[in-house]
Amino acid sequence: MELYDRFNRRIDYLRISVTDRCNLRCSYCMPEAGVEAKAHRDILSYEEIERFALAAVAAGISKIRLTGGEPLVRKDAVALVKMLAAIPGLRDMSLTTNGLLLPEFGDDLKAAGLKRVNISIDSLDSDVYRRLTRGGDLNKALAGLKKALELGFEPVKVNAVLMRGVNDDPKEFVELIHEYPVHVRFIEYMPVGAWDPKLYVSIDEFKANLARYGAGDPVEGPPGAGPATYFAFAGALGTIGFISPISNHFCGSCNRLRLTPDGKVRPCLFSDDEFDIRPKVRDNVSKDETIEFIREILAAKPERHAAHEKEHLKRLMYQIGG
Ligand code: SAM
Ligand code: SF4
Numbered sequence: 001m002e003l004y005d006r007f008n009r010r011i012d013y014l015r016i017s018v019t020d021r022c023n024l025r026c027s028y029c030m031p032e033a034g035v036e037a038k039a040h041r042d043i044l045s046y047e048e049i050e051r052f053a054l055a056a057v058a059a060g061i062s063k064i065r066l067t068g069g070e071p072l073v074r075k076d077a078v079a080l081v082k083m084l085a086a087i088p089g090l091r092d093m094s095l096t097t098n099g100l101l102l103p104e105f106g107d108d109l110k111a112a113g114l115k116r117v118n119i120s121i122d123s124l125d126s127d128v129y130r131r132l133t134r135g136g137d138l139n140k141a142l143a144g145l146k147k148a149l150e151l152g153f154e155p156v157k158v159n160a161v162l163m164r165g166v167n168d169d170p171k172e173f174v175e176l177i178h179e180y181p182v183h184v185r186f187i188e189y190m191p192v193g194a195w196d197p198k199l200y201v202s203i204d205e206f207k208a209n210l211a212r213y214g215a216g217d218p219v220e221g222p223p224g225a226g227p228a229t230y231f232a233f234a235g236a237l238g239t240i241g242f243i244s245p246i247s248n249h250f251c252g253s254c255n256r257l258r259l260t261p262d263g264k265v266r267p268c269l270f271s272d273d274e275f276d277i278r279p280k281v282r283d284n285v286s287k288d289e290t291i292e293f294i295r296e297i298l299a300a301k302p303e304r305h306a307a308h309e310k311e312h313l314k315r316l317m318y319q320i321g322g
Contacts, residue, residue, distance in 0.1 A: 015064075024135075182237075206242060
């Protein structure tokens with residue numbers, strides 16, 4: 001079955017945020033004091049997530065990504081990966097993580113059916129990384145990256161939120177892709193929470209910085225490239241790319257839905273419209289009924305976002321699952 005919204009976009013990708021808790025406190029994402037732990041009853045159980053995913057895959061979703069907060073801080077995240085990876089018809093099961101817990105859980109995640117990982121590392125300077133994550137240890141994130149490569153996840157991508165004075169000079173990332181076969185994607189800093197416009201860097205400015213290090217023309221990205229544009233560098237093992245949700249929105253080819261830890265589907269990251277799926281994932285509700293509900297949700301997916309008009313969403317990224 002294939003799933004289309006009313007603008008004839010094929011929707012085949014579901015991002016599931018499994019927790020709003022995290023072992024880091026990135027300044028653009030989380031409050032400094034962290035978040036109060038939610039009661040168990042307020043977050044979807046793994047069985048509820050599985051029931052929703054079964055209906056979503058039957059309706060036409062073929063790719064699922066787990067995110068958060070930090071997905072690996074939720075107890076038994078490996079068990080959830082195993083449950084979801086086993087869904088017939090699911091082609092791709094991936095994870096977005098800060099990487100800190102990959103040395104501990106990487107082997108089990110691979111065995112559970114995880115296909116690939118995106119690891120968020122905004123700076124390769126340990127002082128900048130510590131400041132930005134409010135206390136994080138870059139060496140631990142790099143150990144996670146190396147573990148992902150050792151385990152043969154393919155491709156391994158690194159996400160970095162592009163910020164002035166933090167990483168707009170991509171020198172160390174260019175060195176990284178010469179040393180390791182990783183695909184770095186700089187993501188435009190999105191207006192969520194305490195957004196500081198001074199940190200925003202445009203794609204043109206960033207491309208000029210890349211050119212200084214010998215970036216060639218745009219090339220085809222690794223599998224699952226999504227909306228990113230990638231650039232090749234002579235002699236490098238990996239690539240550097242750019243995702244521009246703000247300056248060059250890709251709403252016309254948006255293929256995704258998001259599920260929050262507390263059971264709300266957001267048809268668009270930048271719209272506060274949400275649909276509570278909890279009544280639809282109880283065990284007395286049929287899969288067909290849940291599929292029907294997914295179709296109703298899709299009818300509310302907007303044609304394009306208005307992130308340029310609106311700086312503050314009600315929820316921050318750690319609550320939505322970036
Ligand atoms: N903890 C995991 C991680 O950091 O990869 C998964 C959750 S995190 C919310 C997912 C992604 O959202 C990360 O790559 C993070 O950098 C990105 N993100 C958070 N806030 C953002 C913002 N305001 N603009 C752009 N990306 C943001
Ligand atoms: Fe945690 Fe990821 Fe948000 Fe950083 S970006 S605070 S690692 S959820």
